Amino acid sequence: MTKSERALRQKIIDLCLEMNRSGLNQGTSGNISARHGDTMLLTPSATPYDQMTPEMIVTMPLGGEDGEWHGPLKPSTEWRFHRDILRARPDAGAIVHAHPTFATTLAITRRSIPACHYMVAVFGGNDVKCCDYARYGTPELSELVLAALKDRAACLMANHGMIALGGDLDQAMWRAVELETLAKQYYYSLQLDGGPMILSDKQISQVLNGFSSYGRQFERNSD
Structure with missing residues (x-):
């Protein structure tokens, strides 16, 4: 194992710990690739x-046979959508999957998040879609997730949780935190009389154009 690979493996562990410290995830229900x-x-x-070591992080060939893996422990049961996203999205260098409270609450009601706040644009468009339900770890779930992620850097998963992509681990985690923040804001706005006021496609397009020169965290992911 090279020094750079060990550092990447440790970074995955560090961000898993951060997910739970911040409340973005609970227990071992989340996974990062x-x-x-x-x-x-x-x-x-x-x-x-808190028991993981860099050696425990699983290696899976992106072009290998289904389920091929290397390491002392079995991969997350969600390995399939991680692998399929990285295969289909060359712009993605990292994936964060978690079950944060507000994003998951919306996913339980099978709601997408509309343009209730301009920060929806950090995910690549005018909404964050919620894919339909399929059992965890299945090819069907992977297909549904890929469809919901078309031209997007995040999605909700019906009755399950959320996924956020990034060019690297830091960007993927940043987007995961932003997504839970947006979900929380949308959830609370639904409790008020009249509900949220939704920004127009034109207004979101202007935000996307502004983000293009704002910084790398705001870079738009696209197929």
Whole structure:
């Protein structure tokens, strides 16, 4: 294992710990992956984050057979959508999946998040879509997630949780935090008389154009 690969593996563990400290996730229900050459580095299944070591992070070939993996522990049961996203999205270098309270609450009601705030544009368009339901770990879920992520850098998963993509681990985590913040704002706005006022496509397009020169965190992901 090279020094750079070990650092990437440790970064995955550090962000898993951060997810739980911040309340973005609970227990071992979330998982994080990162592209490493022609492989994917992924958190192992059912392993407490505070017990993980870099050697426990699973390696999966992006071009390998279904389920092929290397390491002392089995990969997360959600390995399939991580692998399929990285295969389909060359712009994605990392993926954060978690079950944060507000994003998951909206996903339980199968609601997409509309342009209730201009920050929806950090995910690439005028909404964050909620994909339909399929059981965790299945090819069907992977297909639904990929469809919801078309031209987007995040999605909700019906009766499940959320996914955020980034060019690297830091950007993916930043987007995951932004998504839960947006979900919380949208949830509370639904409780008020009249509900949220939704920005127009033109207004969101202006925001997207502004983000293009604002900084790398705001770079738009696209297919």
